[in-house]
Amino acid sequence: MLITKVLLAAIGACFLSAAPGNRDAGKSDMQDSTRQIVSHLQTIDVTTLDRQIVLDTAVHLEAPNWTPDGKSLIYNSKGLLYRIPLQGGTPELINTGFAKRINNDHGISPDGKMLVISDQTENGSSLIYTLPQEGGAPVKITPKGPSYWHGWSPDGETLAYCAERNGNYDIYTIPVTGGDEQRLTTADGLDDGPDYSPDGKYIYFNSVRTGTMQIWRMENDGSNPEQLTTDEKNDWFPHPSPDGRWVVFVSFSKDVPPGQHPPEKNVELRLMNLQSGEIKVLASLFGGQGTINVPSWSPDSKRVAFVSYSYTQP
Template structure:
């Protein structure tokens, strides 16, 4: 979920520098790919290992890893996109969360990754996209309905949405594992924001992390072996908030849970790693850090 991923001035924050980076999960080596004097957020890594997809100023951009140049993807009237965007498993389509002109609330749309006419998937709002099932048939997202934020799924072409969680507290960040056996998510239901896992039908909801941090956005590596997530220090934020401009960590753990390790310490938070940004070989993560 992203309550506000861009501001009224088109995503420009005075004095902000965005660094598009990668980190090798085995060595910890960080590489700065590009520097922007405005807000960019949430890279997705394409399966062909050629591009990163990110959002900025309401638009979606394709960053060429070879030339290190960015070009916008044509998304038509869907031009107020936040940082909740996901690639289809075959990488032919792009699903985005766009704040509609009518009421300013986020709704999910699908279009070709090469650009084109967007198709509305979730008429109900707000809806914040986070996952796409491995078979390409279902989208998973966080949505507010009747004053409560829960996790839902919907056919990728639209239709009836299915509510998967109903426990008091914020549930967010639902993402499918590559084998389709689980949906990973984060929840405040036990106090702090922690990482959870459930079956795709919402059954067997199981807490995975139990530490003293507020943990957000679990991202499963393509090989299914590792989980990367964003951690805020306890006391820095309310458990149900994931603001920008905080000292945070990207942490790594095995897909069976267990102890986690700190991969990166950075200044960031909102926009850093909201969506899955694993490289196709599961060796690297892309992320955005910030400087003021």
């Protein structure tokens, strides 16, 4: 489900906007004629670092969401959406109607009644739709594309997403029923990955505006942006925990261009304590694109779901 990424061009310490990642549905950059990709869908305890496998499969899958009832994970694979019990088992295909090119930007409403997807079936450009959690006909929310969903406000009323308009990728919000979109970021460079704090006051996001990809947050109207990470790594996709104590994100090395989050990289899943600012490594893994693109916290804030990858030997 991956799309060719437009390279960021360096201008001094800043970078121009580019397409936010390899997200084209139904395609994978993790291809090798002599080896077979294996996806490892798993969860990790953020305190003990205990890891539990939910599914090992020779199919490329991405971007788990944890359902609000705590019982299942939802993920995408080959343009479709699946649900699997937390204890493992046979994945269930979710009926998404005409939407057959779903990329790795999807999620679940706070009350668990609705799903949101970013899909490219209509005209090849990613658009955002909602549908019932049990499956059904998608309803278009964003008439313009490309638009990539990332966050649902805790009150259920607003969607946050990354979108390209007039050559620049920024963060936008829109009512969950559709309507006028609101642009929240205007800085030079790519802004991506918006996700709401559990109280709805803040939107966390990643931005390349300082020259490397770092984690930021702002008020939910786009005001008062604040940089949270300042390291040499390139940090993507911040997800605050339901209890408001933590933010989990994925970190690429400084050798990866700041505006890209490719697959097949050695990356770190990292956790920030929002009170102290301390950051610790939860896991070092082979992955990147598809590992933790969307919110994946357990409802009790104890575990995070993610995907790592490996290749079988020829």
